[in-house]
Amino acid sequence: MARSTFTRGTVAALSAVALFALGACSSEQAGGTAEPTGAAEEGGSGDETIAIGFSQVGAESGWRAANTKSIQDTLTAENGFDLSFSDAQQKQENQIQAIRSYIAQGVDVIAFSPVVETGWDPVLQEAKSAGIPVVLTDRAVDSEDDTLYESFIGSDFVLEGEMAGEWAAEQYDGEGFQVVELQGTTGSAPAIDRKEGFATAIEGTDLEIIDSQTGNFTRTEGKQVMEGFLQKYDDIDLVFAHNDDMGLGAIEAIEAAGMVPGEDIKIITIDAVKDGMQALADGKINYIVECNPLLGPDLADIAKKVVAGEEVEKRIVVKDEAFDQEAAIEALPTREY
CATH class of the missing domain: 3.40.50.2300 (Response regulator)
Structure with missing residues (x-):
């Protein structure tokens, strides 16, 4: 010393x-x-x-x-x-x-x-x-x-992505779901690993990721990206958001478009902070993987x-x-x- x-x-x-x-x-x-x-x-x-x-x-x-x-x-x-x-x-x-x-x-x-x-x-x-x-x-x-x-x-970010993808596959495989992905900050470990884990878990199912863009882990950008997805696609079935805040932003965009989050469009997120957990309890999010x-x-x-x-x-x-x-x-x- x-x-x-x-x-x-x-x-x-x-x-x-x-x-x-x-x-x-x-x-x-x-x-x-x-x-x-x-x-x-x-x-x-x-x-x-x-x-x-x-x-x-x-x-x-x-x-x-x-x-x-x-x-x-x-x-x-x-x-x-x-x-x-x-x-x-x-x-x-x-x-x-x-x-x-x-x-x-x-x-x-x-x-x-x-x-x-x-x-x-x-x-x-x-x-x-x-x-x-x-x-x-x-x-x-x-x-x-x-x-x-x-x-x-x-945390093990790859495992978090896998847990989210496995639940999606278990619930929705066979329904031909179209998935959009709200990524975290480009180049960050959680964005890279959660994307990899989710993609691995849904491989071989009929769930298809039709678009994936960064929302920088923020609610504001998550909403903006989701608004763009809704304008671009008519048949989004599921949102996979790399964190709760982007998922909460997606909820705002979905509601503004006259649809019901959690029903018309399913939502899976990662983090499990209180705001996200409340949205899950309210039925606006369907599943959350924790990141302590x-x-x-x-x-x-x-x-x-x-x-x-x-x-x-x-x-x-x-x-x-x-x-x-x-x-x-x-x-x-x-x-x-």
């Missing part, structure tokens, strides 16, 4: 000069990069406090809001953490800038949820050279060098272990469930997110 700390301090000192040249507006350019939320001198315990920098994708959905809250509520001074948090506003360049600022600060751990899968090797190599362990949360990176990060914590956003406790545990020099699992997959209308009605009263 002593050698690692010395390395971080040396790189921090050198990087600080470069960061100074960027000027005081760099945090605004990075979407509010590296804002400390629990400085050690205000309640931490000196050397026992773990300084951790976290770069979030953005605030594009209810799921993301729940994920951020879990991290901020867990990585507190009371729990032994000094958290610096940044919102990348869906831009990879903002996350890269945030990670470099955390390296300059000499934090003990860097964690982030990557906007997209590729393009991370250079900045992760910088963190590795500085002796700072990196933990990936929610989304993975596409890199041939898995020594650039200590661990990944999140409460990753704060897992991240805290991994951060403590890597700082202590302990071995950690390379891939930690959280358990996800699935809900039909009856299960949603039962789960809603005690739902945490």
Whole structure:
């Protein structure tokens, strides 16, 4: 640990000069990069406090809001953490800038949820050279060098897509359903993997994906894309949305077109946040596969272990469930997110 700390301090000192040249507006350019939320001198315990920098994708959905809250509520001074948090506003360049600022600060751990899968090797190599362990949360990176990060914590997105597709095949195979797909952010791990999983599950059935476009995981864009689908096609039977928010946007478009969501057009989504679960309970969504956003406790545990020099699992997959209308009605009263 002593050698690692010395390395971080040396790189921090050198990087600080470069960061100074960027000027005081760099945090605004990075979407509010590296804002400390629990400085050690205000309640931490000196050397026992773990300084951790976290770069979030953005605030594009209810799921993301729940994920951020879990991290901020867990990585507190009371729990032994000094958290610096940044919102990348869906831009990879903002996350890269945030990670470099955390390296300059000499934090003990860097964690982030990557906007997209590729393009991370250079900045992760910088963190590795500085002796700072990196933990990936929610989304993975596409890199041939898995020594650039200590661990990944999140869901199996391919499995989520498969679960959605298997239910669709079980319910609707033989009915010749025409399916439209609302994809997540292009190039992101959940968009790539959920698409793959769903397509694999319906292969060999008579369900056909007739169109697939990105709605960037947002309700607004999900509605806009669905409006376009409804203008283009007269015979849409099923919507597969990569998250609840895009599915909720699709509901608005379907209702505006004078149709009944969940009946005239079936809807399957992924996430299981409260708004989505309420729509499922109301019959406007037909099936939801869960993606658990409460990753704060897992991240805290991994951060403590890597700082202590302990071995950690390379891939930690959280358990996800699935809900039909009856299960949603039962789960809603005690739902945490």
